[in-house]
Amino acid sequence: MERRRVGLAGLRSAAVMLAASMLLPTTAAAAQKPEGMEEAVWERLQDNVLEYGELEDRVTSFNPTLQQIVKSIDDSYDSVHDSVVDYQEAANDFEWLYDTAVDEGDAMSAYMYQVNRKIALKMSSSYIKAEKKKNTTIDRNTRQYRKMFTSGCQQLMLAYNKMAVNKAILEKQVELYSAMAALSGTQSGIGMNTQTDLLSANAQMHSAQTSLTSLEDQMASIKSSLLLMTGWDYDSDVEIGSIPKADASQIDAIDFEADKAIAPSNNYTIISMKNAAPNDVDGDGKYRNKDYTARARGVDQAKQQLSITIDSLYQTLFEKRAALQAAETAFQAAQMKWDGANRKYQMGMLGKAEFLGEELSYYASKAAYESADLDMTQAMLNYYWGVNGLGELAEE
Numbered sequence: 001m002e003r004r005r006v007g008l009a010g011l012r013s014a015a016v017m018l019a020a021s022m023l024l025p026t027t028a029a030a031a032q033k034p035e036g037m038e039e040a041v042w043e044r045l046q047d048n049v050l051e052y053g054e055l056e057d058r059v060t061s062f063n064p065t066l067q068q069i070v071k072s073i074d075d076s077y078d079s080v081h082d083s084v085v086d087y088q089e090a091a092n093d094f095e096w097l098y099d100t101a102v103d104e105g106d107a108m109s110a111y112m113y114q115v116n117r118k119i120a121l122k123m124s125s126s127y128i129k130a131e132k133k134k135n136t137t138i139d140r141n142t143r144q145y146r147k148m149f150t151s152g153c154q155q156l157m158l159a160y161n162k163m164a165v166n167k168a169i170l171e172k173q174v175e176l177y178s179a180m181a182a183l184s185g186t187q188s189g190i191g192m193n194t195q196t197d198l199l200s201a202n203a204q205m206h207s208a209q210t211s212l213t214s215l216e217d218q219m220a221s222i223k224s225s226l227l228l229m230t231g232w233d234y235d236s237d238v239e240i241g242s243i244p245k246a247d248a249s250q251i252d253a254i255d256f257e258a259d260k261a262i263a264p265s266n267n268y269t270i271i272s273m274k275n276a277a278p279n280d281v282d283g284d285g286k287y288r289n290k291d292y293t294a295r296a297r298g299v300d301q302a303k304q305q306l307s308i309t310i311d312s313l314y315q316t317l318f319e320k321r322a323a324l325q326a327a328e329t330a331f332q333a334a335q336m337k338w339d340g341a342n343r344k345y346q347m348g349m350l351g352k353a354e355f356l357g358e359e360l361s362y363y364a365s366k367a368a369y370e371s372a373d374l375d376m377t378q379a380m381l382n383y384y385w386g387v388n389g390l391g392e393l394a395e396e
Helices: 002-007 009-023 039-045 052-062 064-103 107-132 134-189 195-229 248-253 256-266 268-275 289-346 352-390
Strands: none
Touching: 039 052, 052 064, 052 134, 064 107, 064 134, 107 134, 134 195, 134 352, 248 289, 248 352, 256 268, 256 289, 256 352, 268 289, 289 352
């Protein structure tokens, strides 16, 4: 049960982040190409296909919440830049006044202008240093949001692709059940089938159609959420890309002990607990040793809870890899069986109804394998983000 709770963390984060995005205006300043990004990459980010590998860059450059944060910081630094300009102009003015005083032999005024010029240059220099920290300020103030939005978008795209797998099998079911219903009706007409068989075939077809319609509605909703979080209008004509096949071999390269050791330092919940003021147990506005001790105990408990989460996420990696391997083996067997069914059907050794049943079985196995592959990717993402700041604290 605990692992399931952790596995849903990304979707909950996605929902929270989506709500945050919707609270802010979507008409943020036009995004600017980041320094160092190739023009071709920037152009691909703005085509009508949202690829899995583009999520982080789309979030960084186009997410409305992040854009609003960046705009606010830019606005706050406008005054800093104005101060740089003002003090530089003042320094130039004092330099002119100094030269004039020297020409006029006014040593006292020349000395004062020289002092004031140095002060203006020093103030200008301090504001220039502050202005250079703008990118660092932006990075520090958006880092957690970038991680949360990127993770949320990954979860949404995974959910969309899982539904796309189910959509494909439902479409095949509708197609096959329709054919089976038609075949059953024909056989019933010549006395080879019962009315019950015909009703059953029609019921299966209508059930698959109903499920398909419901699933398409869910996919449309998830797509709208994903588009909003990546900076498009909810109804934009954008194609959602597929998820690359999982590389389960990456599990063997994990340094679990190192990850487990660094996870508390990355975790935003624990960081917040460390930075927060301790509870004033006495309520007198003064912090005492026992207050700091209680806070330290809370942090230690949170670290233990995170450790449980990381253990669970790591174990899930191996469970999903085993499930993927089993699904792949089953699909390979289904592929061989399906190839055989095709040959038998072409040779007239397999009836139409049996052939349709074999086809349905093959596509079900294919869907199971594709779903297992997406589950593997999901588990790897959950582990990655669990270590890199977004791990939830397990309930002890």
